[in-house]
Amino acid sequence: MSNIDFTQKLQKLMQRVGISSFKALSRAAGVSEHQILRLRQGKLEQMRVDVLLKLSPVLQMPLSELITNFSSVELLQNPAANQELLREITNLKIEYDRLQLQLEQQREILLQELQQSTLQMLESLLLQWPTAAKKAQEDPEFAAVKIVPLVQKPLEKLLQRWGVEAIASVGTQVPYDPQLHQLMEGKAQPGELVKVRYTGYLQGDKLLYRAKVSPM
Template sequence: MPNIDLSEKLQDLMQRVGISSFKALSRATGVSERQILRLRQGKLKEMRVDVLLKLSPVLKMPLNELVTTFSSVELLQNPATNQELLQEITNLKIEYDRLQLQLEQQREILLKELQQSTLQLLESLLLQWPTAAQKAQENPEFAAVKIVPLIQKPLEKLLQGWGVEAIASVGTEVPYDPQLHQLMEGTAQFGEKVKVRYTGYLQGDKLLYRAKVSPV
């Protein structure tokens, strides 16, 4: 069987959707350039159906048209084989759509569960903060120190529940570590004392925010 080059057909489709190169198509679809090469060579039988499912929406071409356009002559001359492939793609697309819907539903459920658990941790703040804020507005002499626990305790519970830890408390002096600390001014050598101005946070081994510090 002679070699087939369907690169021009693929480039025409890519041009319609604003994709300039095969490498860009690979990035846009998550399909390897080797698989794209097989498509260009008409080697559809050697490609997994899930790869075609990724290419189809990006190229804005229905799966059956994609199969017809990039099938080899040998495949197209065998209607039975072609029909089996199209039926397999149709069945897998139905399953793909079902899984996508299921994934979206699970995502919504997880989001609601996260929101509910967060609201439970912030319950005292949600219930008491509006009243405390109103009292502070009505009475300028209302001590701000009385409001601090309303914010601090729920926040500490929330961070603890998410496994987030402060790198160091504000005002403390610690040995300078550029991996954990960000200098706000001046210079400091590793291990020299610095003062924490704004705390940073770790979540397990992952650094979320470096603590902002100043030289002592």
């Protein structure tokens, strides 16, 4: 276990780039404070390469210099070994950059697939809504009930695809549950009947929006 303390050295680097605390460094680099502590304690060999690659640009220090300055192991006594280490570091950085680019490309592909899938589910709404809206504007007697299916069916299909469920239908009476319901007015005790004014939604076990209710 290393007894070396690199805290002051790290603080000087942080001051140079305008970072005031270890917590701020953690946020800026997107690494845990525990990893920052390892760097301060000279436990660089226990840190993952991706963590060092995130700290390097934030501290405005090349990865090779970061390793040299914060390693508790003497690297310069064997020039050949040092050169080999630097080559390994360079190769790791190249591989890291490649994986980052690949990940970004995969995210873009997934986003495009999600958008395409969503557009397909909303196809009838996209194609028919502008015409229906125009008709409603031109004809005040045009029944709104004719427009409702254009919105309701695609929306229900989309919510079902994403595993989103309504907490309760509008107008229904349900026992008040403060975890699922939000009172719009008045007071209610848990278990008392309330009326659903605006529905809420769950996605699996995750609460997205509480249903808005009013006392009976």
